[in-house]
Structure formats: structure tokens, C-alpha cells
Amino acid sequence: MFGLTKKDIVGVLSKEGILFAFILFMIGFTIAEPRFLSMDNIFSVIRSSAIIGVMALGVTFVVISGNLDLSVGSMMSFSTIVVLDLHDVVGPLAAIPMMFAMTLALGGLIGFLVGYLRLNSLIVTLGMLSAIHGLTLTYSGGKNMDIADKDGTWFSIFGQGTALGIPIPILIFILLAAVLGIILAKTPFGRKVYAVGGNGTAATFSGIRRARTVFTCYLASAFCVATAGLIQASRSMGSQNTVGLGLELEVLAAVILGGASLMGGAGTVFKTVVGVLILGFIQNGLLFLGLDFYYQFVVTWIIIILAVWLDLAGKRGKILSPIA
């Protein structure tokens, strides 16, 4: 029928499997609970996923270039705290660029260590996770940050405002995804990122400056983290020092779910967005079913492993691994 062989079906499934799973999942939940697919609910899911989503966009660049970034959670705490503190000192207009500059400096430091000094990204960003957390605590003195005059500022627009009937965080997420998606898929820089992640040695020999590419990926990641911090700060108008604690793993889970390979060289921005939405809708769907929040942990566990397993199985044409 339709001239499809079993191999074709397996090929399509392994390539776009995550999308099929997402659609099936949405249909299933909608049948169980019609309100699940209401506009209100969809908006609320995407809005609450926007912060994770924005960070996942940047991490996608880093992962495709063949590295890891475990520092995004603690870096986001840093941006949030800094922008909230500066808001009352220099005003929102100056606070935002200053916060972006400071976050980009941290990203640049990681990029320098991983790109130019060629240190292992897992350990560097693990170290930075701890170091930036310390930096944040030192900056804030361990206290919570709050904006003093919450009604007399336009700062809340990034987290709470709407334009054209769509919440601003969603617009930021869509806009950033579109821009970064085009950069990754359509520009020479994007191709360099894939080349460096796919085969770093080959990329170097074909004249690509590996170090600079990796460095730029970490800058992109830091930019996304700063944006996420801005949304978070503006949404809550006050924050603890640990607001981003553990988010790096959720972000990484979304990126992996989207099919980016940890070996580098594979993945797209669009698929990462799908990964983020899957996590968001699962969380929401399980709450709809009346299950406690921790059930999503178990479901995420199973889904991550199944997603990566099926992806691998499709590539090698065998369900089980050839490891003896």
C-alpha cells in the first residue's frame, strides 16, 4: 500500500518519531479531557514553558557544537537577581543591558575555557554551576531580591504583559526561536556549528575556527539565559537566590527529547521547541488527570529513554544495542 516498505516506515518514525509521539499524546489527552486543548490552557502551558524553552534554544547551539552546558540554571538565578537589584539602583532601562552584559561575560568565560583552552565542557560548566551560585549569593548577600515599587514601573511587561492578545513571554519565545532557528539552519555560522559538532578535526582542517565557533555558541546560550532571567524577574518582580536551581537538567531533558545528539552535530531549533512543549504539556496533562507533580518526573524518565532509544534503534536498524 502506497509503496511503503517496512524500512521506510521505520525510517520516518525514527526521524520524526518525536513529532508523532507528541501528536498522539495530545490527541489522547484531549479525548480524556476536552478542556486540555482549550486556548486558555495552551497559552498557560506555553507561557509556563517559555523560561525553560528560551534557555533550551541556547543550549541547543551548545549541544550541537558537541558540548554541554550545565551552568544555565545557576546562571539564570544570577541574571534574575542582578536585574532585580539593578532595577532599583539605576532604573529598568539601564538595568537590562547591564544584566545582559554581565551574563554574556560569564558565557564568554565558559566559551573561552571550553573553546580556546579546550577544557572538558561537562566539568567546566559543573564548576561554573557551583561558582556562579556562589557569585549570586555573594552579590545578594543571601537575601531575596524584591523590586520596591512594583506598581510604578513598566518592568513587569516582559513577564506579565500581552500584545495582540498573546502573552509577551510567548512572543519572546517564538521570536527568539525563529531568529535562532534561521541562524542555525540558513547561515554559514549555523553550518559551522554542525561541522564542529559532527567532526571537530575535519572542521578544523577545512578552515573552520573551531574555538571561535564554540565560543559564540556559549555566548548565544548566555544571551538566552539572560532573556529567561529577564522574563522570570519581570514575572515575579522578586526572587530567591535559587530560582534557577536544577533547571539545567530540565533544559537538557527538553533538548535531548527534541533529538539533539549529545555527541554533537545533530538537532534543530524546531525539534527543541517540540521537546520543550512535550515536557510542558505532559506536566500540564498529568495535573489535569489529578496526579501530583512528582508523577511527571517518572513519566519524563520513561519518555527520555524511550525517545533516545527509538532514535538509536532507527539509525542502526536494530532494537537492541550490539554491545556484547
Added chain:
Amino acid sequence: MDAGKLSKYLKTGAIWVFIVIELIFFSIAGEYLSLTDTAFMDVDNMLLLLKQSAPIGIIAMGMTIVMINGNIDLSVGATFAIAAVVLLDSMTWPIFAGLGDWVIPVAWGLALLSGVALGALNGLIVWKTGVDAFIVTLGAMLGFRGLVFMFNGENPTSHLNWTLVDFAEAQVLGLHTATWVLLVVTAIIWFIMNRTVHGRNAYAIGDNREAAINAGIKVGPHMMINFMIIGFLAALSAVVFYSESGSVNPNDGQLYELWIITAVVLGGTKLTGGSGSIIATLGGVIAIQLMRKGLGFIGADTSTVNLVLGSILIIVLFVDRQLNIKGKEELRV
């Protein structure tokens, strides 16, 4: 002694030199900055330090062999919490009510068994699916944590058994029970890695998996055994720690994996596998605990500890690479 041997001794010795430097630094700095009158190098203080190193240290031994094997385990913190819940919860189960104090070994056995089972599950998935251990255990870290919450919701699980507390607080030859467990585990794991076929194969697999397969080594079972060992050790760590404290929060053990990996890397084990030393990991564990305690002793707060620890990890990585760079360049030519 040839040059290769010398550089090997230098490398495994580096962590102990670092510990001595830390001791000297904190002793001198403590004279001026300390808030208390007691010296840092006080015997009781050092014994306490060893005891406090035990929970992280016991798991770090397992992490070392998993990393030598070329894998990583991010789920140990959650396994630790599950074992703790099983330990404390099972002592209150009605079916064990008639056992009296004999419930203790039963609870221990169940806790350790659950650790081994979770480790085996991770190992089996890594083996059979071929998914990278980083992803498998990242997922498991979330999933196991979910299981912990399913036991008792967000409430702590508590059960204090005084026989257990006495056991955990006992001191034999001056050392606490936890310290003894740490030392015995270190000795056993050292023996496994240096004197058995399993250990030698684990090194071979981590160094070059293809070559190991070609040499006829069964890669999968070795990886699974190592995951079972780390699961066992995570549970053992929980048994030692919670026998004394008697109460576990569902979030306990979070970020343990970060501390443990930091300790193992400080000890010189390579993330890429094939190289690492059990004794140096013990050094790494002690160095970290010394740093936390020392910084606290001279009045620094948590923020400084985090900052210093993160920086040291990166500096060690940099120095290690600079030391190794020469040999690699020769190889490339």
C-alpha cells in the same frame, strides 16, 4: 624508576600535596581569622572530618569505577534518597513487627537490595539500549526522585531506632562507624579494581571499548556490574547516614552527584574513562571536605565555598591538561 612511573606517582600524589597545603593554609589562617579558640588541626576535628566525608566518599568510590569504565551516574543522589526511605519506612511495616531489633538487619538488607536493583536497572538500560549513560542516568535521576516522592508525598519519613543510633555513633579504635565503612569500602574497591579480572577489564573497556570487544571482553555485563556496585554503595551510604539521623526528606541527596563527580575529578579520574585511582578519589573526597570545613572555620560562608570549589575544579582541569599536553603533541607527530 622510569619516567612513566615517576609521572604516575606525581599525578596520584598531587591530591595529597594539595591536602597538605590546605591543612597548612587553614591552620595558619585559622590563627588569625578563626572564631573559636580550638586549632584547626585538632584530633577530634579531623576525626569528625573523616566521618563527615563518609556519605559522599562511599558513593565516590562507586563513581570512580563507573567513570573508569567510561560511563557516568547522575542518579546516585536519588538512589541514596530511595534507600534511605526504604530503610526507615520498612522498620515500621506491620509484617516485621514481631522481629524486635532483628528488624534492623532486615531493613538494611531491603535498603541495600533496592540500591542494587536500581543500579542494575540503569546498567541494563545502558547495556541493552545502547543509550549513553549520561542520558540514561539523567532520566533516572528524575525518575528515581519521583519514586521517592511517591512513598510519602512531600512529607519527611522518620523512624528513630536507638539501637541503630548507638551503632552509628559508636567509635572503634577512635574512628566512627561511618569512617570505618568508608575505609573498608575503599579497600574492597581498590582490591576489585587492582587485583581482579573484573577491575582490569573495566579499565580496558573505558580505555578503548572497540579494542576490548575485539579482545573478547563481555562489555555489557561488566558495565552492569559496575552500575550495581554504585547502586549498592549509594544505598550503603544512606544506611550509614540515616541510621544516625533517623529522618529523610524527599529532597535529600539532591546535588550529591555534583559533589561526588567533583571529588572524583579532583582525584584525577578521567571523564573519558580508562584512567583513575581509588586512593586518589579518597584524597579528592577528603580535600573537598577539608575545604568546606576549613572555609567555615575561618568564617567564610556557603557562597565562598561554592565559588572556591567551582574555581578549583576548573583550575585542576586546566593544570591537568597542561601537564598532559606535551605527551599528546608527541603522539600527534
